[in-house]
Amino acid sequence: MSGNPSTRVPSGKVAFVTGANGISGHAIVEHLIRTPESDWCKIIVTSRRPLESSWVDPRVEFVAIDFLKPAEIIVDQIKTICKDVTHAYFTSYVHSMDFSTLAKKNCPLFRNFLDAVDTACPNLERISLQTGGKVSDQQDRDSSHILTARQHYGMMFREAFTPFHEDMPRYEGPGSESIFYYEQEDDMARVQKRRNKWHYNVIRPMGIIGYTPQFNGMNEVVPLAQYFLICRELGETPKWPGNLRNYHRVEDQSYAPSIADLTVWATTQDHCKDEAFNHTNGDFILFKFLWGHLAKYFGVEVPSYSDMPDRDEPELDLLEWARGKEQVWKSIVEKYGGRADCFQTGGFAMLNWGFNPSLDIKTPFMSTVAKARKFGWTRLDDSYDAYCRSFQSYENAGILPCSRQFK
Structure with a gap:
């Protein structure tokens, strides 16, 4: 080029x-x-x-x-x-x-x-x-x-x-x-x-x-997929990695x-x-529904925390969880495809603060695209579907194993 x-x-x-x-x-x-x-x-x-x-x-x-x-x-x-x-x-x-x-x-x-x-x-x-x-x-x-x-x-x-x-x-x-x-x-x-x-x-x-073929610290799609796939490989139930207050958080994407x-x-x-x-995509997500949506995509079951009281402590520290999991990821890649070098602990560190913001935000963290609409921009995307589309892009590129093999 x-x-x-x-x-x-x-x-x-x-x-x-x-x-x-x-x-x-x-x-x-x-x-x-x-x-x-x-x-x-x-x-x-x-x-x-x-x-x-x-x-x-x-x-x-x-x-x-x-x-x-x-x-x-x-x-x-x-x-x-x-x-x-x-x-x-x-x-x-x-x-x-x-x-x-x-x-x-x-x-x-x-x-x-x-x-x-x-x-x-x-x-x-x-x-x-x-x-x-x-x-x-x-x-x-x-x-x-x-x-x-x-x-x-x-x-x-x-x-x-x-x-x-x-x-x-x-x-x-x-x-x-x-x-x-x-x-x-x-x-x-x-x-x-x-x-x-x-x-x-x-x-x-x-x-x-x-999607990007460059594994950077701000991309949550790859470590999210790795978390679910490794849990599936080990027979573990994927816990919600944030605190329960954020489990009920509404956000746009x-x-x-x-x-x-x-x-x-x-x-x-x-x-x-x-x-x-x-x-924004023009809609919003509720994290507890997103978590179930992702679990369905990867063919695993996740627990519900809806009836549990909110607390600030995370249910899981993803960075600690990721330590020592690189070999498990390599085993998944050997069996199902994908790239071993896309397992990077920095991605899990990013997910940690993404699911556990230490700021006490009381109002919904949302933006509006009303101005763009008034100027004539009309595109609308389903945010839940955007995650699946991104996973599929990484699968098509050979970076993640094809999810169809797990279903």
């Missing part, structure tokens, strides 16, 4: 997608390659590491870029291949379980990207920045301090009106410095004023469900192909210039 860029004059839009190994970036590329060439004539993709996907579409060209390098170095890398770019999609993200460090990496990451595309892409029309509405928190084990980030609306710091809407005022109290999305949006507005030529969109998804659909749609609509849009 690498090589000399075409010298012909583009007859359609040219996309530049960062973070192509990530869930959202991968979904945007998948969305774009399903469009006609007359609409998108070239799709330039980038990541820090070599691509895990093998897109055969000849419009796709890959360039390896580390956006933590100085902008002038990045400009030299992209000034030829990206000279015709019209639409730039930024989904890159540096993850750390120490959320206090996220701003130190992710703000320069985006700032360098902005400086580079503003300089090297004279035909640029639109930039899309993906931020988020999903809350993330981590309890510092050495103190009572909670590290928080990755939630635009400041739900972790205040009793906010719900569902969240795009024009909700920013949170400016203690801890607001951890919400690095504010700085990213301000940087985008600042750089936009240099030439005052291109426009932007901000897309704010909730908890993301989807964002399916990656749907995020891609909204992102590309918004950035190609003239009336959506310089607008932010929340993303």
Whole structure:
């Protein structure tokens, strides 16, 4: 997919997608390659590491870029291949379980990207920045301090009106410095004023469900499947890994192909210039029903906790449970297929705080897509089905064993 860029004059839009190994970036590329060439004539993709996907579409060209390098170095890398770019999609993200460090990496990451595309892409029309509405928190084990980030609306710091809407005022109290999305949006507005030529969109998804061949720390689908499949292999009953208060929690979700659909749609609509849009699937989940839905998919029985009183202690520590299970996973792969190297303890650590948020959130943690609907976006996805679709994508890719063999 690498090589000399075409010298012909583009007859359609040219996309530049960062973070192509990530869930959202991968979904945007998948969305774009399903469009006609007359609409998108070239799709330039980038990541820090070599691509895990093998897109055969000849419009796709890959360039390896580390956006933590100085902008002038990045400009030299992209000034030829990206000279015709019209639409730039930024989904890159540096993850750390120490959320206090996220701003130190992710703000320069985006700032360098902005400086580079503003300089090297004279035909640029639109930039899309993906931020988020999903809350993330981590309890510092050495103190009572909670590290928080990755939630635009400041739900972790205040009793906010719900569902969240795009024009909700920013949170400016203690801890607001951890919400690095504010700085990213301000940087985008600042750089936009240099030439005052291109426009932007901000897309704010909730908890993301989807497929990527890169095993990253923010993807819950793979460790969820491994938990159920290993329990099945060992004859164990899959316990609910959260506390019982969260067993009854209501939340909305964002399916990656749907995020891609909204992102590309918004950035190609003239009336959506310089607008932010929340993303959800348009429905919601109740975690106790999700747990039963997942159990049915993997052909196992799970206990019901509906009649038990709420308590804050988790029913199971997934990270502790995962210790020593790698050999069991390898045995499953040898018998049924899949990839042994996709078993990573970091995924179970992520699930731990996903099912056990230490924040005392009393209001439903939900966002609204009413604004996107008013602007004309109409897609709707079933969130329960999105999990099954994501499992099936990993099975089709040979990363997870085919679930049909277990039924």
